[in-house]
Amino acid sequence: MGRKQREVSVSGIYHVMLRGVNKQRIFEFSEDYQGFLRIMYQSKVTNTEGKTVDEPNFDVYAYCLMDNHVHLLLGTHKVPLADVVKRIGSAYARFFNMRYQRVGHLYQDRFKSEPVDDPDYFRTLLKYIHRNPVKSGVCELPGQYQYSSYREITQRCQTPLCKNPSSDADKALICTLDKGAFGMSPEEIREWVLMVNREVEEEEFAPGSDAREIIKREYEMLSKMVDRKQIAKTELTDDDIRTIEDDASEVVEDTSLIDRFTQWCQTLLCNLQQAKKDKVDADSLDRLILDTLLGLTCTDSITEFQRLDKTRMRSALAVVRDAGISIRHLSRMTGISEGIIRGCKNPELILPSGKKIEMA
Secondary structure, three states: OOOOOOOOOOOOEEEEEEEEHHHOOOOOOHHHHHHHHHHHHHHHHEOOOOOEOOOOOEEEEEEEEOOOEEEEEEEEOOOOHHHHHHHHHHHHHHHHHHHOOOOOOOEOOOOEEEEOOOHHHHHHHHHHHHHHHHHOOOOOOHHHOOOEOHHHHHHOOOEEOOOOOOOHHHEEOOOOOOOOEOOEOHHHHHHHHHHHHHHHHHOOOOOOHHHHHHHHHHHHHHHHHHOOOOHHHOOOOHHHHHHHHHOHHHHHOOHHHHHHHHHHHHHHHHHHHHHHHOOOOHHHHHHHHHHHHHHHHOOOOHHHHHOOOHHHHHHHHHHHHHOOOOHHHHHHHHOOOHHHHHOOOOOEEEOOOOOEEEOO
């Protein structure tokens, strides 16, 4: 059965989404985000031979780069959407694979696109794209996130295209700021995007809810790690949360619970090292590596492990790597490139609160 034909936009405007294969990260460090933006800007202002064009190949109304996916709001001209996205996506995949010494597909399936032929949907997408980092818990306000078009649109701030740009040549306005859409002038688009920040600021949150959530997650995670029966799935009542909040430090610093957890992690690592020394069969070793990675991070699948906060994920990889498991073996087991695993530092476990547990 053939693939469904891509819907064509009458307006020429599309919402485009690129996602990492198996929902893995496609951006690891700031240089990766800047690399993507540099490629997108070059694709906009030059032809395939690298020569500057008189008119942009496409318009960028909004963008947001998250760790494992990308949202773009693009307006096409003479160059078809498929060619625009292919040029950007292929160039970035080569950049990423070379940088991290990996091979194979970077993206999950072909890119997704939705035609935008309605002014209300265009406005909705301007909000949705810029609220993405807030929804994902990366920041509190859209304006705080540096890898979206929010600051470009609202403040006309040029975006750095490399680390520590030394001149204006290393910065650029990627968005199309001198052109409106669906009857909205550039200034009306700016005001609409500014409204996103104000709306988030005005949303009501229960006082101290963030602190309670961190404490609750800490309690649940430690309990789950120590007792694999997952007793922490039992919901905490408001009274439980208030009690915990009243003496938060005592819960987070519960040395008895943390000591038991640390002891359990060390047992996992000892079992893994002994199995390697005993030269157990490949399947058994693979199972032990997987059980150890999931156990150290309290995840239930390799997919969940790949979606971890990157600091926690890399620290766990460093622990298992330093226990004697080869970088190539870990890469094969996790789908994470050898270059990233080689660069993992700080072999320690990190709890959601930020507390670190050293693994001797």
